[in-house]
Amino acid sequence: MAALTPISRTPVSFYIPVVALAGAVAGLLVGTSQGSSFIGVVIGAISMSLIAFGMTHVSSPEKTLRWALLIAFAVAGYLFAKLPGLVIGTAFGWFFGWFTYWLYEGRYRARLAPYLTPNQVLWHFTFRVICGVIFGFLITPILVVLPLSFNAEDFFTFTPEMLRFDPAGYSLKHYRDFLTNEDWQSSLRNSLMIAPMATLLSVSFGTLAAIGLSQQHMPFRRAIMAVLISPMIVPLIISAAGMYFFYSRVGLQGTYFGVVLAHAALGIPFVIITVTATLVGFDNSLVRAAANMGANPVTTFFRVQMPLILPGVISGGLFAFITSFDEVVVVLFVGSAGQKTLPWQMFTGLREQISPTILAVATILVIVSICLLTVVELLRRRSERLRGMSPS
């Protein structure tokens, strides 16, 4: 976006206090960890305002000064607390250099509408900080797990060696454990046997049904839809309890086939939702055109309809796969020890808190979900492009 508002340098009475405030907060953090918050606040505020005043009153160009500040802070941090200090110092140095000039040159105003009052500008940035904190809340737990899985100790927390970035504090032993431990390997095998079968079942039934549901003259659509979506809405513990009772009556409890059926039922709503969403953009005259040219319904389905709705079908299938792959409640009840899946193994591990191997598995699963997320997003874009081709 181009600059909305002409910007000008701000007076000393504005930017110095703000930088001092930020310096006070930083000083508070450093001060408390060193034992005295009050001294930290005072030193932080005074030193940051002096630095800001100095930087804006020296004739050297901005870039040089900011680099100088960054390096000075990094060195100070390293001398003070070795590697972690270096990281924190670099971050602080970069931030204060950027922050000082951002305020001093009035850049913060550039992208905002010119008629905003100072209070509105303040609120605008406060709001962004709040949102940033919430995004942090969303992502931090996942980010914390990643480094902890390389822990050399059997702890669920950061050791002093890890915080010093000492290579001795890190190891791949939890990954090794995952790859060699028979419990984990057999549960991985079970998961990989159950999930694809369940996906196949829910995708094949679900796609057919979604096509039926998208027909113009479908009777009782709302009621049927409500029934088909219900496995997603009914609490898992209730589904699990019911399946446990019923499947043990018919002899499916504790069998591979029983778990596959149960997981297929749970995956169906996701297939229905994604495929019907794709079919909304499907142009039905294409089917009529194909029939007009002599194609039978099966050919029409596989040569005309299927390629167009394939992205939706695949992302529905991915949802169904991840549902089965992540599912633990139903398999706990319907399965027996022979069907112990990866989530089940993790659940037992978490309850008894045996080893951080769970964190290694968690990291692997996070990477798998990043891959899946990417695939679904690409498919969604492709589906939108394909739909753009049809004249509707």
Add this chain to the structure above:
Amino acid sequence: MSDTTNSGPVLAADGTPLKRSLARALRTQKLRALALVAPLLIFVLITFLAPIADMLFRSVENDIVRKTLPKTVAALSTWDPNSGELPDEAVYAALADDLKVAVAEKDHTKLGSRLNYELTGASSLFRKSGRKVKKWDLETDGPFKEKFIELHEGWGELPIWQTIKIYSPKYTSGYFLNAVDLKKGLDGIESRPENEQIYWLLFKRTMFMSMVITISCIMLGYPVAWILANLPMRTSNLLMILVLLPFWTSLLVRTSAWKVMLQQQGVINDTLVWLGLVGDADRLTMINNQFGTIVAMTHILLPFMILPMYSVMQTIPETYLRAAKSLGATNWTAFWRVYFPQSVPGIGAGSILVFILSIGYYITPEIVGGNTGTFISNRIAFHISSSLNWGLGAALGAILLLVVLLLYWAYDQIVGIDNVKLGG
């Protein structure tokens, strides 16, 4: 049409009346659509709806008393439980007869544990009696009344007989009454003793905590949905990843992450101690209580709140707010009177979804909830896998299911099932 002057019906090409021909074509289309849906419908019926129906059936089924003690139940039909007198010799003789059969089939212990849910001590009474009765001779060893009372004084007291009488019908509301801390007494329904009342408390706690979780999701989700809807497309797509990544990450991964964060030697406590905000000796207890459950579940369900809100907010034109301000509204008025009412459907959709999902949660409360942060689902699981009181578990499940279905219906009315969206 005014220019159709023909008197007869309009005919199709093959000579049948057009109306009938069209109706037939329509019927074929409907049948074809139904035929496409039918396999899945049958599949869901067998694998999902039948189990639910089975669970509902088990919550009222009470065949065991009648099946194990058929003669006793018949003999008891003339006995008045309010009379204050023990049943007569015929009933005891019938009991001896029934128990002999039951012991041979090993059914008497099952019956004992069933009746133990209603009357403490019934289990051991039946186990002890079974061992002795096995050796009795039905022809010669009478009269049985004295023998039974001699065997165990429980048989000489009224409660066991009253319990057998009350639970002799084929179906019972006993499990449901039990699930709301009531029980069947002689004169109808009465409440359980204070120290046995746990389910009502659990239901209240489940509702309360789901409410807190929903409200915190609204508070946290609203700003995020707003900023996603109002930023330029490129930036908001990037930020969307931060919402979708937790959404796609395995539930157990997120739960284990919270365990790592919240425990006493965990990341948050370590950070606080390092910063000097809490002393090393008095680290905060944030796990195995309600706080842990609420924080972890808010995080887990937050994407379900943000996504519906975002899709509603995307459709609200930015210009409305500017128009309101240019007409003299303050920031707050413009937001509260113009923007907020239009975003309410998103809040409604997200809240119902989050609330439905949270009242049925099992895994997360089980791992981070401890004793005070567990939900009704944990109790259901306990009854099905540990205490084996399946009827009570099923009754608790049926009540929970009823609540969820009511909310589901409301969701359908407000949002429409067809409008459910999944992640962007």
